[in-house]
Amino acid sequence: MANLIIKVIEDLKISLAQSINEAIKDGKLLDNKIPDINIEIPADRAHGELSTNIAMVSARVFRNSPLNIAKIILDNLIVDKSLIEKVEIAGAGFINFFLSQKFFSDCLLEIKSMGQDYGKCDYGKNKKLMVEFVSANPTGPMHMGNARGGALGDCLSSVLKLAGFDVFKEFYVNDAGNQIEKFASSLDVRYRQIIEGENNVILPEDCYQGEDIKDLAYEFYKIYGEKYLSCDVKERKSKLVEFALPKNIDRMKKDMKKYNIFFDNWFHESLLYENDDVNKVIKMLSDKGLTYELDGAIWYKATQFGLEKDEVLVRKNGIPTYFASDIAYHYNKFKVRNFDICIDIWGADHHGHIARLKSAMESLDIDSSKLHILLFQFVRLVKSGEVVRMSKRTGKAIQLSDLLDEVSADSARFLFNIKEPNTKMDFDLDLAVKEDSQNPVYYVQYAHARICSILRSVPDSVREKLEKGNVCLDVLTSSEERQLIYNMALYTMQIISCARDFDPTRITKYVIDLATDFHKFYNAHKVIFDDDEIMLARIYLCICVKIVISNILRLFKISIPEHM
């Protein structure tokens, strides 16, 4: 499945290494260790399609000038002339490679023959990987942060899958512990307020203040009336939670569906309590002498591992902390379900949790480097140049569902994947609903629709020739055509680099670039015109661009319009 450009680069590295070894053998270069050979993509195509800085990097090792070293390497260098037509030394000692017309033609043949599979590779082969994302608290509605995390997590999962990983997507439902207790108390107060009057029952400050709690209590009241007013508090609370929690979880599932996100599993935190897993990991830590009791609480000796302070595992009220159950959860991911790599996507406000979780994992003999935490910074919603905090319609804090009422899932998924996760972002509502080129998702979709339009106007006679396969691609020599082909040639490498860095946002930028290359080509050249040979080649090129663009849109679950 080796992709053409990747193969060319690998071969080139071998050739360069051979050439250098040859020169060492001949005494032309000092017999020292050769630095790693890097092949780069020059920013300026005047410098060729590929280049290496090996002569500069090795100047010190060989105690020679970069230009001399480059000359010596070039003297011995044997490359595949059918794919690399020119090699030159430039600048301070770069060695630049110019790819042949055959390479460009072969790229198109590869794309066309792989079709929907173009971009697939085995970079992550045999690696079982989990992406856990969104994992919104089920005590309330989902917010803008969940929207960003959701788009990032889902698209990252797709990229990793394409890169060959065995990907499992999970939503962690925090349906246990302290915040459920808080949820219960909040519901309880609201329920009693309905019956006894708002002024007669006070909502404590540490309860959830949101309107959604009131709504849930009211729904409960509509069904059961005052039935649970006089019963035991504990029973009332548990009835309220039993009623409200599934409703919230259902709503999250609906929101996710609307957002085109489907999880392989919704993992309930409560399961860790039912199976006593939380107590088990606490006991494991205790058995290693890593816990102690103070003020009625059980603490983890985090300071023993260089962290700032020790952390509570079990509160004095007996309820384990989020930290404790998260240790159990990650123990489950690695030691029970045997994932090789786990990626957690968190809002940046959780970053303080990383060090202690990793520390606890190491204490449980789990290699914490297998856990990657992807942090994303906060999102602000902006409309008409102003920050929007509340929904005008409902008067409540902006929720994910409000966003999706205004903005298409296509637009939201794309725009949340434009900015690198670890930078703050303003989500521009005006831009997101705009159906023109300013909205990058339309810009890309438009390129696809344009191609479809061209393909629709291909004359039947030409279509027949195309199907017979009599296409000579060597006539695609203009700078626009070459740029377009070369960019498509790099797609698989882009996928690998995104998978390596766990960053889906580069693919978004890549497809925008590709769309630009296509629009430029479109304006510079006519596809349907009187020269059959060139027409056939350009149609073939268009088909390939359509393949790559639609592969990416499909990857990100964004619609692929044929007309716009």
Place this chain on the structure above:
RNA sequence: GCGCCAGUAGCUCAGCAGGAUAGAGCAACUGCCUUCUAAGCAGUAGGUCAGGGGUUCAAGUCCCUUCUGGCGUACCA
């Protein structure tokens, strides 16, 4: 105070494992549709890459430091 993240054109941001002359879009100005979708393209103008040191053949990119902003520093999650 300490820790994490950020600071690039008037605005919003790219800059992919340090590479060649720092790039887009928006806003401003100028062109390109009797010809495959102008939701497009070409051009002009716009910069002390927050400041200062350092490492390197080469620094927006790495290190140190100062300044500015966000977040964290709970028996919240």
